Amino acid sequence: MAVKLKLTRMGSKKCPFYRVVAATDETRRDGRPLEFLGYYNPMRDPAEVKLDAEKVKAWLARGAEPTDTVRALLKKHLG
Secondary structure (H helix, E strand, O other): OOEEEEEEEEEEOOEEEEEEEEEEOOOOOOOOOOEEEEEEEOOOOOOEEEEOHHHHHHHHHOOOEEOHHHHHHHHHHHO
16 A cells, blocks of 8 residues: 555636645545645645645655655745
């Protein structure tokens, strides 16, 4: 059972809002996550990102793999 850091879609039609979560790779996109790590709002200018760095680092230390999109967000906002 591998853990992934991925986005789950929230918000309404044509107004997306995403939560960054830790979930198993078998979990559906909007299924129950193991833990919430932050959010990403692409509708703001500039895009609003808030991540709990401690939780993210803890999951990465446990071997969680971020998806490509989450990897880009982490690189841009956590350095």
